[in-house]
Amino acid sequence: MMTESLKSPPRTAGVKRAEKGVVTLLTESKVYRDYERAFVAGTGLPLLLHAPEMLTVIRYVRKQENPFCTLMADTAQWCTASYNLQRKVESEAQLAPRTLKGFAGLCETSVPVRIGENLIAFLQTGQVLLHQPDRSQFEAIARILAAWGSQVDLKVAEEAWFNSRVIAPRQYEALIHLIDIFAHNLASCGNLLILNQQKPERPEISKACFFIDQHSSDEISLAAVAIVAGMSANYFSGKFVEATGVNFVEYVSRVRVGKARDFLQNPDLRISEIAFDVGFQSLSQFNRAFKRVEGCSPREFRAADTTI
Known part of the structure; x- marks a missing residue:
């Protein structure tokens, strides 16, 4: 038997440094690469593993990104709205997956990766519509873009938005459950x-x-x-x-x-x-x-x- 106290020990500076390094190692690991490749190919959705408290807007790999979001990336107001949405969804996803709807009806989801009681990373996906797009919705989006003074070509934006990935809410919920299961496996690897x-x-x-x-x-x-x-x-x-x-x-x-x-x-x-x-x-x-x-x-x- 062990003679030291069995109480949960405080996180030392060494453990905190190790956890930060683990996010990088997990991102580069074969298990994450294989899962990311299969998830993206099977769902058409992006996937990103990142440390908490990102200081800039999270950008997915270009080939995974929603074309509408790529088009909007140079619009300052869109970047601000995206950053605020990402921070909010992460603040609400400390213990369990959380999905929030942002600009243009596109949803973002954060799934926490925790080692024991410690949050070390998020698995992020989104830029997806959970409803069929229609013209009245885009007209509302166009009015917002006009108010922002955006230089985005509205015809190009309309085509990109209507080509956004659409997933039924129950199917999307099942996909998030799969990511959550994977998050637990990543934590074990971590x-x-x-x-x-x-x-x-x-x-x-x-x-x-x-x-x-x-x-x-x-x-x-x-x-x-x-x-x-x-x-x-x-x-x-x-x-x-x-x-x-x-x-x-x-x-x-x-x-x-x-x-x-x-x-x-x-x-x-x-x-x-x-x-x-x-x-x-x-x-x-x-x-x-x-x-x-x-x-x-x-x-x-x-x-x-x-x-x-």
């Missing part, structure tokens, strides 16, 4: 990336991390691992946090939760059985640690994995 990013430079700590990985299913204490590292327990505790960005208990929990994720994909294994097999001392301890790291319970994780 947790592993954080652990990998936190690989220490000191050989003594590296040796300790290897020992933890190999013995995480056993009863393991800070004092025992400190001996492996050739340090006193107090000295090792401080150096471990410096090197990995998290304390000893949190590191061991993340390693165990990572192994539990693999076992949860086997529906024949009971969750209680998995909890003890990966090294937790009780089911309640496992549930708390899993939710802290993954943002959902083991049962919810298994249900989401089955849904894919």
